[in-house]
Amino acid sequence: MASKVDSFVKIPTIKFTKLFINGEFVDSISGKTLETIDPRTGEVIARVAEGNKEDVDLAVKAARHAFDSGPWPRFPGSERARIMMKFADLIDQNVEELAALDTIDAGKLFSAGKAMDIPLVSSNLRYYAGAADKIHGEVLKMSREFHAHTLREPIGVVGHIIPWNFPSTSFFMKVSPALAAGCTMVVKPAEQTPLSALYYAHLAKLAGIPNGVLNVVTGFGSTAGAAISSHMEVDAVSFTGSTEVGRKVMQAAATSNLKVVSLELGGKSPLIIFDDADVDLAAQLALTGILHNKGEVCVASSRVYVQEGIYDELVKKLVEKTKAWIVGDPFDPKVQQGPQVDKKQFEKILSYIEHGKREGATLLTGGKPLELGGKGYYIEPTIFTDFKEEMLIAKDEIFGPVMALAKFKTIDEAIERANKSKYGLVAGIVTKDLNVANTVSRSIRAGTIWINCYFAFDNDLPFGGYKMSGFGSDFGLDALYKYLKVKSVVTPLYNTPWL
CATH class of the missing domain: 3.40.605.10 (Aldehyde Dehydrogenase; Chain A, domain 1)
Structure with missing residues (x-):
């Protein structure tokens, strides 16, 4: 909207x-x-x-x-x-x-x-x-x-x-x-x-x-x-x-x-969602993680890995929530997403969306600019599926409202794919299994790990990165x-x- x-x-x-x-x-x-x-x-x-x-x-x-x-x-x-x-x-x-x-x-x-x-x-x-x-x-x-x-x-x-x-x-x-x-x-x-x-x-x-x-x-x-x-x-x-x-x-x-x-x-942060997750919570965390501040966030959950058992259900919920997301004037209290910061960033994000299409990812929803009154730098919330880690939309920090979704089978696969990045700023894990949460949080190379939450910053919590x-x-x-x-x-x- x-x-x-x-x-x-x-x-x-x-x-x-x-x-x-x-x-x-x-x-x-x-x-x-x-x-x-x-x-x-x-x-x-x-x-x-x-x-x-x-x-x-x-x-x-x-x-x-x-x-x-x-x-x-x-x-x-x-x-x-x-x-x-x-x-x-x-x-x-x-x-x-x-x-x-x-x-x-x-x-x-x-x-x-x-x-x-x-x-x-x-x-x-x-x-x-x-x-x-x-x-x-x-x-x-x-x-x-x-x-x-x-x-x-x-x-x-x-x-x-x-x-x-x-x-x-x-x-x-x-x-x-x-x-x-x-x-x-x-x-x-x-x-x-x-x-x-x-x-x-x-x-x-x-x-x-x-x-x-x-x-x-x-x-x-x-x-x-x-x-x-x-x-x-x-x-x-x-x-x-x-x-x-x-x-x-x-x-x-x-x-x-x-x-x-x-x-x-920079960051290219993974959010890993396991089969036992609360699907409503997972969908909300994934959406907020990428669309907060119109995706212009270093810790944005731009790579979302979903275990195969709940993949279809989660994708359906994400599409529903994304289509109801309100983009517009940031002074309007009903609006959830304002414009990108400037024309340069606006054009950069749109170019990455085109890269995603050309490289073979599936554009699930969004992907277009929005002209509100013919002015401004507004972009639709965008979701790609079927991405590979070698694609630009998975490697580069886009810094915009662009999510890349992928399906995984095992914990080991999720860890391997999550770590397949030059960045290591944050990661998110959604699961009800404490053993899974502990195993994955110790295995991901990132400065902050959020379990069943996202954007959980605090004055008392050190914030920094691994790798690049x-x-x-x-x-x-x-x-x-x-x-x-x-x-x-x-x-x-x-x-x-x-x-």
């Missing part, structure tokens, strides 16, 4: 379009701007400052000074926590405007933004604020006559390069633990979705985060992002995005100052520790010869 774009929706006034450097909104040095597009219509929302290497240099200089000489790393953890809590309160006070910015910039559902995305980012800030005054080292008993202890200290200036599919969530997955650790930072939001990041910079200043601690440079990955990755004064870089760009980030870090790198990259899905964790205390360095301190005991 489709819901027409409502022209009467009131678009929020765009308040912040400049770079945020050293506590001030400033034009780019070049004076250049880039367009940010409303994917509902394909029309320009605003022009935003286009930062490049020179602007990154200024932002890093501000962050370097704030780290080397400013108060943030030297505050007691309780003071950083107090300011972060105020930051979270300000986000809660502006939830509707922030959700609307992500809707017009990324095509995200407005109702989900208000109810989930924005409340979850303020929760994330509070989680790490609670950890800011609990950063401890250890006292060590050495084998010789020495006293030793360790200190955990902030790593320094951090570059955060974030994706467009979850602009707010990704911003705080990286910024929150780095703030709690006492780091300073430069954030490069995706060029497609810069608006909420600039608004968060404004709120950070209102909350009392000192100048230079949080800088936001909008611009393109090939210029601003590359400048952060290769900068000699950036001590660590955290990147979420494609595996292809992740390689470039690693190369830039290696050829500059060997900065610490953490990468959350990257390394390093977001969420949990693991994310805090990646912004901290361990320093060992040793002194000889009284009158103990140390040579």
